[in-house]
Structure formats: C-alpha cells, structure tokens
Amino acid sequence: MDKKKAIDESEPGPAPSHAVDRFGFIKPEQSNRPDGIPKGRSIHEREREERRIRKWRKMIGIGGSDWKHYVRRNPYVVKRRIRKGIPDCLRGLVWQLISGSRDLLLMNPGVYETLVIYETSASELEIIRDISRTFPTHVFFQQRHGLGQRSLYNILKAYSVYDRDVGYVQGMGFLAGLLLLYMSEEDAFWLLVALLKGAVHAPMEGLYQGIKVVFQVGLALLSFCHDDLVKLPFEKLLHSLRNFPEEATDPDVLLPLAFSFKVSSHLEEFQNEYHKQHEGTSEISSSKRLQPLISKKDEQIRN
C-alpha cells in the first residue's frame, strides 16, 4: 500500500506550508537526509516509462474498449506487462478493468448513489471515528470534513450497507483511501466491492493470482532482508518488518525475486490442513481456490 497519487513536481504544492513527497504525504519536518537532493529519475527510466505507457494505451484502447479483446487473445502478454508494472497514470483505469469492477458499475446504475443518500448503516459511528485516523498525513485526507474525508466516509458507509454481513472492518479505510487517490468515488466503491467480494465474472480468470502473490512478495521481502533480520532481537523485529529499507522495496528488484518463489502447492497443503483442523466446527464451503476474500476469512475465524 505505498503507491499514492503522484503529485507532479512541476505543479504548485497544494499546501504551501508543508512539503509533500511524491505520493502526497506530508514530509516529517526537517528530515535531515544526508542526500538532501531528491533522487531524480534518469532519462533512461523516464523513456522506459513512456514506452510502457504507449504500449498500455494501445492495449486497453480508448476508455478500456479494447481491453477484453486483448486479454482474451494475449493473456500472457498482459500478465507479463502487469508484472513489469502498470504505469501510474493508468492504474485507476486498469485496476477497474482487471478486477471487473467496471462491469459491476455498468450493471448497477444508480445503486451507489442510493446507498450513499438513502441507506443508513449500523456502523456509521464506527466509520466516523476512523475517518480522521486514515492517512492523517496525506494532503487529500488531512482536512477535516474535506473532500477526501467525505468521499472516504461515503464509500465505507455504502460498503457496510451493501455487504451487511461484513459491514465495516477497521483497515478498509486504508484500502478505500488508496483507491480514491486514483479514481472517482463511485469507481472506487465498485472496485472495493470487486476486491472484497469478488466481481461477478472476473475477466482475468485464468491469470488470477489471488493470495499467492501476497505470500510471494512477503517471502521476497523477508529473503532480501534475511541477513539483517535474523540478527535482530525480538523487540526490534516489529520495527524492521514495518520499515523495510528503500532498496528492498524497489519493484524492479523485489518483484522478479517474488515471482521466483513457487508457493502454490505449499499453500494448497496449508489450506487443506487448515480445513481438516476446522472440519465440523465450520459451516463454510471448503472452496479449494485460494481467494483473498475478507468475508470468507472472517467467517472462518469467527467459527
């Protein structure tokens, strides 16, 4: 969750009294970094990014019109390009296409508006309490009752009504907030739905990574920092696990390493073992597919 809306450096900053980083987070005061000059991207990197954007634009077509066609014909090209990184300026659109949330939006005209305006949720107070505690140092969410905070509230309330079994769960705000940095409120709502409940038919069916990739990236981070981590006493571990060094989070290094881990069969074994342990105590269907569905996880845990 560390990709925030890129603020174009040539634009005047939204809050002149604060310096923000390129994702929109207010920088801690006087960060006395030894390399005081921000690392500019090399010409080579910028050219590569521009090439990528051109390829992606061609692939998705205007407003996503060519996307489905392209995925059906060249699924592995799409997969490879996703792994290389979706250009930041296209992420908002591409996430909606990949997840199928764009279809949810088109199939449910007016639904979001109804949820926001007419429905009440049992979680309203809980949500309100967390609004100012979600990305409190980000320029978009910082202002009390500002656009960011209002949109965030609307989405979370709407979701808690739309999916009453799950309702509101702390942490959802950070997910919804991130989406809001890339797209409109309504688009972000349906993407949240697609992420948490699953879309009706995921257009990326065959390429779906599910929770596998979470483990792969986790393992890559751990193995990258292995030598330092194993030296640490228990109490220092938590800090280090939350603050990985910058070189460890460079996607061009991290992701190839992540995808080198083969975890599918292991995860399946663990899942089977888990289901065996919880047989009889749980009423959920023992779906074999590994899905990052919060609602399902929640049911399993509750039982």
Next chain:
Amino acid sequence: MAYRAEDDYDYLFKVVLIGDSGVGKSNLLSRFTRNEFSLESKSTIGVEFATRSIRVDDKVVKAQIWDTAGQERYRAITSAYYRGAVGALVVYDVTRHVTFENVERWLKELRDHTDANIVIMLVGNKADLRHLRAVSVEDAKGFAERESTFFMETSALESMNVESAFTEVLTQIYRVVSKKALDIGDDPAAPPRGQTINVGGKDDVSAVKKSGCCSS
C-alpha cells in the same frame, strides 16, 4: 550498583492494552514509552508493541506493552495476543459511556484467556475532556472494586497519570512475581482471597489517583 547494559533487566513483563476502538490505547502506549501524543494518529490495525524499563525497588522491570485494534472484528487474533500476559490495562473513554459498558466484556475475555493472577487496571482515559464527561469517577471506582481491579483516570493528551497507571501495574506484577519466588505463605499480609489475588489492596492505587487528578 554495578554497571548495567542499557537493555539489561531483571524482569520482563508482558502487559496488554485492551478496550474499545478509539479510547486512546495507542496514545497511552506512546505517551508511556516515548512521551509522545498525536491527535492525528492512525487507527491501529493488527498488533503493535513497545517497551520501556522502570525501576522497582532495586530491580529493573522491563515492560513489553502490546496494543491492538479495538474493533470487535479483530477479536479473532486474541489468543495469541493474550498469551503470556501478566498485566492488563482495560481502557475506556470517560466521554463515551458505551466504552465503559463494554469493559465487562473485555474483562471476561481477558479472564478467559489469561492466568488468574493477572494484574488488571481499569483505565478511564481522556479525563482532560472535563466538560464532556459521561462516566463518573464513583461509578468506575465502584465497578473496579466489584471486579477486584485497580482503577485510575488518565489523560494521554495532558500526560496525566499515564506514568502512574503503568508503573502501578508493573509494580503490582513485580510484587506478585517476587512473592511467588519467595514461596507464597510466608507473608500473612497478603492472603489470596477468591479467584483474583489482590496484591497490596486497591487503596494504594486510589491514593495515587486522588492525589493525581479528578477534582471535578
């Protein structure tokens, strides 16, 4: 006294912070361990912890204080969270009565998951918001007495009683532990009654509290 390494200690006690979402658990933790307070803190997701050492008698007692999300949903991770805890601060917000009502559930959960000797302190936080008070000191004190827990009101914002609350819990744990080591029975002054051993009696703490705050 002989030179001691910075992180050397005689006792390590795990203490858990529990209570409803938004009562100020994380700020109590940061106030005690780093002397920091933030009005704009992030809601806690998952589990965090921090440590601080204090001196009790001539011993160094290191507190490892665990903090977690207050939302009901996160109760699923509890058994791991409570494992090995010897002290607990059950926190409510003096301006929100419902958080006080929920203390009973928190206590039940705590007692279901921890050793009977655990030292528990009921903590009414945000005591600086005097004009918004919804839970009286008397009610809370009465409740704490019935439940055989210690009690204190705190303000993480004004740094009021935070030090005392943690120190008291740690001192009481130390008393329990060092007494255990000396073989219980030697000391007629501390007869265990009922399920919870009330070490030292609650009066000590109330005294600290009275001198510290809450004239309102």
